[in-house]
Amino acid sequence: MVPTPNKRPSLVGLVIALNDSLSEAGVGHGFGGALALAYYTSQPRTTSDIDINIAASVEMVAEVFKVLPHAISWDTASIAQCKRDGQIRLWCGQPQKGIPVDLFFAQHEFHDAVAAAVSTHPFGTEEYLIPIISAAHLTVFKALFNRPKDWVDISEMLRAGSVDVLEVDLWLERLLGIDHHALQRFRQLAGKGATRDPNIRIQPKVDPIIPWQTLRKGPGLS
Structure with missing residues (x-):
């Protein structure tokens, strides 16, 4: 296991590391x-954790863990858990008490699309760039998590255009199905209703990357 320092690290410094x-x-x-949300809304909110999508399969978990900054602790149990779940929260x-670092490994073709659409943005200075997932894919993740704060964030991103x-x-239609409440709620917020070209056929639902079939139902939606 990597040792854990007592001093809480800097969030900005950890992102860079x-x-x-x-x-x-x-x-x-x-x-x-x-x-990522900070780049896509006019009123970004503060955060105390770091989410990273890793463009590698769960078979590469151990190799990825080994290159993380030394202040982030992990052990063989962490490796096994991440291989099983495809994601994990580690601590710096x-x-x-430290900074949570949430890692999400590629398990699905959606993750391939996420990786392909990553773009770089200035962080801290104009010269230093970090890769950020797209606003569209961030919106999909937030709709899948389906927490009240996620829908607030989605609304803010839509408002920012x-x-x-x-x-x-x-x-969302491909992952959840056309009748899922999360898709319907997104369409309501986006003001688009069922306006997609009906001639475009979406493939059936595929194996989920998270258990979104158990997501809470939004208010007024079934």
Whole structure:
């Protein structure tokens, strides 16, 4: 296990350390969560954690863990858990007191689309760039998580005009099915209703990357 320092690290410093470590090792990645949200809304919110989509399969978990900054702790149990679940929360600093780092590994073709659409944005200075997942794919993830704050974030991104509505619509229908409440709620927020070309056929639902079939139903939706 990597030792955990007592001092809480800097969030900005950790983002840079993670980006440098993964980039130098040739590990494709894109920051998501509230960090990505900051680039797609006019009123970004603060965050205390870091979400990273890793463009590698779960078979590569151990190799990826080994290139993470030394302040992030993990052990063989962490490797087994991540291989099983495809995602994990690690800690930089003391568990529950440091900075949570959530890693999401590629398990599905949607993740391939996420990796292909990553773009770089300035972080800290104009010269330093970090890879960020697209607004559309961030919206899909948030619709799948289906928490109240996720829908607030989706509304803010739509208001800012940063979301490719058709891209989100296509993926939600493919992943969840046309009648799923999350897709219907997104369409209501986007103000698009069922306006997609009916001649475009979406492939049937495929194996989920998270258990979104158990997502909570939104208010007023079935």
